[in-house]
Amino acid sequence: MISDLVRSLVARVATVGVKADPLSVAIAAVGGLVVALFVVPNLPTKHGIPGPFRLPIAGNALALAKYANTGKSHELFHQYFTKYGAVFSLSAFGVLILAVRDPVLIHRALTDTTSFRRSERAGQRVPDIIGEALFVLPSGEQWKRHRKQLQPAFAPLQLRNAATVIDPVVGKLADYFTDLAAKHDGSATVNIYSEFTALTFDLIGVIGFSFNLDAIKSLHEGTANESFEILEDVPIIFQQRVFRPPSTWEHHGIGLKSPRPLRVRKFLDDLFGRVIEERHAANSRAREPKDPKTMDVLDRLLLGSEELGTFTKNEVIGEMAAFFLAGHETTANTLTLLMMELSRNPEIQERLYTENKTTLASLKEGLTAENLHEFKYLDFVVKESQRLHAVVGRVGRQTTRDIDYNGRIIPAGTNLMLAFNEAHRDPKYWPAPERFNPDRWDGLKPHPGSFVPFGDGPMNCIGQKLALIEIKMTIIRLIERFRIALVPGQDLSYVTTITTGLKHGLRVALTPRI
Numbered sequence: 297m298i299s300d301l302v303r304s305l306v307a308r309v310a311t312v313g314v315k316a317d318p319l320s321v322a323i324a325a326v327g328g329l330v331v332a333l334f335v336v337p338n339l340p341t342k343h344g345i346p347g348p349f350r351l352p353i354a355g356n357a358l359a360l361a362k363y364a365n366t367g368k369s370h371e372l373f374h375q376y377f378t379k380y381g382a383v384f385s386l387s388a389f390g391v392l393i394l395a396v397r398d399p400v401l402i403h404r405a406l407t408d409t410t411s412f413r414r415s416e417r418a419g420q421r422v423p424d425i426i427g428e429a430l431f432v433l434p435s436g437e438q439w440k441r442h443r444k445q446l447q448p449a450f451a452p453l454q455l456r457n458a459a460t461v462i463d464p465v466v467g468k469l470a471d472y473f474t475d476l477a478a479k480h481d482g483s484a485t486v487n488i489y490s491e492f493t494a495l496t497f498d499l500i501g502v503i504g505f506s507f508n509l510d511a512i513k514s515l516h517e518g519t520a521n522e523s524f525e526i527l528e529d530v531p532i533i534f535q536q537r538v539f540r541p542p543s544t545w546e547h548h549g550i551g552l553k554s555p556r557p558l559r560v561r562k563f564l565d566d567l568f569g570r571v572i573e574e575r576h577a578a579n580s581r582a583r584e585p586k587d588p589k590t591m592d593v594l595d596r597l598l599l600g601s602e603e604l605g606t607f608t609k610n611e612v613i614g615e616m617a618a619f620f621l622a623g624h625e626t627t628a629n630t631l632t633l634l635m636m637e638l639s640r641n642p643e644i645q646e647r648l649y650t651e652n653k654t655t656l657a658s659l660k661e662g663l664t665a666e667n668l669h670e671f672k673y674l675d676f677v678v679k680e681s682q683r684l685h686a687v688v689g690r691v692g693r694q695t696t697r698d699i700d701y702n703g704r705i706i707p708a709g710t711n712l713m714l715a716f717n718e719a720h721r722d723p724k725y726w727p728a729p730e731r732f733n734p735d736r737w738d739g740l741k742p743h744p745g746s747f748v749p750f751g752d753g754p755m756n757c758i759g760q761k762l763a764l765i766e767i768k769m770t771i772i773r774l775i776e777r778f779r780i781a782l783v784p785g786q787d788l789s790y791v792t793t794i795t796t797g798l799k800h801g802l803r804v805a806l807t808p809r810i
């Protein structure tokens with residue numbers, strides 16, 4: 297059909313050359329415009345990878361923005377993967393994007409650092425707030441410096457100490473549920489997502505920076521918590537900017553000079569500025585210099601090192617905000633979706649309870665970071681939940697040179713969207729992919745790239761061990777003390793911002809086990 301259109305236009309243009317009557321000129325001009333605007337953007341490309349119809353200039357940006365702004369981009373991508381297969385192409389304002397579900401290409405893009413990189417794109421969405429933070433920094437020297445400096449804050453000793461912080465905080469949360477249940481006919485009904493968001497928010501503050509933003513306290517006392525509200529706005533601004541050209545941000549109230557982002561940045565400067573000053577003062581009062589082995593994230597950011605130099609104030613504040621961002625919503629969503637599966641599958645819950653009881657009784661030194669591996673069925677349950685619910689559903693990379701992909705050439709400079717959530721449910725790698733079946737993990741070594749909840753390669757999640765300690769300890773302590781049931785009749789649809797979770801959270805009834 298396209299070739300017929302092009303042929304008739306060529307004939308028209310040829311006629312124009314001979315006769316030049318006004319009607320033919322007008323038809324040829326309109327036709328030329330139609331071809332330039334609608335046909336050329338949709339001609340088969342060098343890479344030959346299929347994809348949905350592209351509009352002139354905007355390409356697929358309008359559909360992407362529409363779905364992204366309603367939190368449903370996962371639905372649009374799923375429709376396209378179903379229609380076009382494991383890799384499809386999109387464009388947005390001249391930028392070519394390949395969406396990838398194929399685990400082989402996902403694995404390659406995450407681990408082959410000579411052919412793929414993280415581009416500047418994510419950082420350019422939030423240069424005013426967290427532009428210089430690890431998880432948006434492009435591949436290169438600055439990323440390497442941040443990673444090298446911060447990695448030791450997640451070493452075994454720090455994780456062991458973190459576990460000693462997590463266990464009592466979770467214990468207090470469980471006490472709160474017990475009291476609530478006693479006041480309400482023996483069962484506490486809560487939106488567990490709100491509880492987990494507050495929990496993970498407080499934990500990242502205490503573990504990473506030794507200060508508590510008291511989100512749990514505010515939630516339970518029903519008081520406002522400005523730090524929490526402001527930090528929660530960062531991913532929303534991020535998401536609202538993703539598929540919109542920067543020239544339109546101001547119009548949507550999310551420009552670099554718009555009041556909302558300015559308020560966020562000012563608040564972060566004030567809050568984190570105070571925390572930084574206090575830490576500097578404490579460090580200068582200390583008689584001995586800090587032992588690098590016991591340094592937390594903030595120490596590492598402030599003290600720098602001989603080898604890696606010192607961090608600017610913008611880098612420190614950006615990292616602090618980004619750690620709250622990367623470290624709390626991801627973990628809260630993972631915990632919530634896991635609770636959804638447990639509340640839907642009482643028999644799995646009971647198996648966990650039995651394992652819990654025997655394993656906890658066998659631990660001489662109590663629950664620690666080191667003995668969590670003894671809860672084997674719990675490990676399967678967590679993995680299976682992360683497989684079905686990849687809360688970081690998509691991650692970006694860019695090709696640094698032409699790539700041969702199954703005989704097709706993906707040109708250098710192409711942006712890839714690696715769809716972890718789709719790879720996790722690919723029937724080629726996962727039999728009965730929609731079934732929540734923890735037993736599938738018994739003896740299983742997944743195909744590379746088919747299970748990547750924390751990414752892979754050098755840019756994998758720096759906080760993954762900490763996140764798993766938080767998740768496992770929370771589940772162990774809640775399952776130990778409560779039966780968890782789903783409150784019927786609720787809307788469990790997903791919402792995708794930077795992460796994917798449940799749009800309205802999750803209401804569960806917690807009934808204490810006697």
Ligand code: HEM
Pocket residue numbers: 414430431432443500619622623624626627630687688691692748749750751752754755756757758759760762763
């Ligand atoms: C279940 C919880 C979590 C999930 C599913 C998750 C997932 C991920 C994924 C998929 C990436 C890779 C991004 C990429 O390849 O571009 C990542 C990176 C990152 N995560 Fe997590 N994360 C979680 C918890 C945490 C926690 C608790 C922290 C902090 C304490 C954290 C901090 C980071 C940071 C700083 C990066 C950037 C690493 C780098 O670029 O070198 N995450 N996370």
